[in-house]
């Protein structure tokens with residue numbers, strides 16, 4: 001198929017635009033796994049766009065579909081429905097060389113650099129591989145020069161070239177992963193939990209490196225993370241996902257100052273505040289029950305089974321639309337205004353649990369609590 005030309009897109013257009021994206025994984029049964037008995041709705045109708053040079057942070061509990069969304073943007077998994085426009089080009093319309101070319105412009109940084117780097121290759125070979133594969137670098141000396149520049153960009157000495165992934169610390173390995181990702185001069189980096197496997201002190205250094213590279217190379221980021229402090233620090237816009245859908249999206253400072261969706265409020269309430277006085281009076285919103293199965297999501301508002309503000313029967317029956325409640329602030333809750341204005345009072349997690357016949361499981365929120373904040377480092381991350 002031919003690529004839709006990107007010529008019409010302008011600098012003001014978003015670099016990435018996702019429209020109605022769905023990724024449903026079939027659930028197979030039978031002796032030969034040949035019967036489809038249902039679908040896991042990992043991503044179920046997401047719209048978002050990312051401005052050039054900005055960072056979009058995607059947060060939500062484990063299993064809500066963040067990684068699948070990132071992978072679908074790169075077409076590492078095939079979307080079931082919806083469209084992904086990269087620099088004005090519909091990625092789904094591409095095959096063969098045009099797909100390879102556009103993939104070069106979208107790279108991924110993984111959570112576990114050890115798992116994503118071939119242990120049998122030294123750093124030189126790991127960094128040369130993508131350049132060879134895409135015919136970049138201009139000959140042996142050109143590639144060698146490019147690799148040295150890459151290493152320098154991520155703060156590693158040239159002595160690293162002859163060493164193997166297992167000889168490095170976690171933070172250094174992530175630097176190698178980042179060097180590999182930027183080696184093809186991409187426009188978009190999708191970073192899936194880029195620092196969650198690292199020690200807190202090292203997390204700050206890697207976050208700083210990502211920010212430096214963004215500034216220097218004009219990169220656009222989609223950062224997927226469960227650590228709310230990292231996302232707050234790095235993102236211009238934050239999207240909150242719940243069971244395959246975006247429930248809220250806003251500029252980072254707005255979302256962290258006043259989350260409007262009940263789920264976002266619960267997430268944010270789990271983040272400890274560095275000021276001990278404020279921290280002592282901080283109200284935590286505990287949620288009832290676990291994340292429901294994406295194979296059988298609740299009717300109406302998907303969050304209604306755990307929501308402290310649930311109103312019968314509208315929340316049970318009617319799917320809320322993502323609507324604008326403030327400048328660039330989108331929320332999908334029928335009662336967002338009433339909750340914001342204190343007209344509706346929340347029920348306790350115990351009451352919700354009793355109504356729904358489930359137990360109170362604060363871990364649903366605690367799971368994504370910020371490790372960095374727990375350890376008291378919610379200060380601006382120092383440059384190193």
Ligand SMILES: Nc1ncnc2c1ncn2[C@@H]1O[C@H](COP(=O)(O)OP(=O)(O)OP(=O)(O)O)[C@@H](O)[C@H]1O
Nearest residue numbers: 025040042060061062063064065066067068069294
């Ligand atoms: N290849 C697959 N086949 C079937 N189900 C899948 C597949 N990949 C993901 N899922 C399911 O899709 C849902 C979303 O998973 P996903 O990994 O995208 O969530 P996540 O929010 O990134 O969570 P985590 O942070 O744990 O990775 C989960 O229920 C997961 O089990």
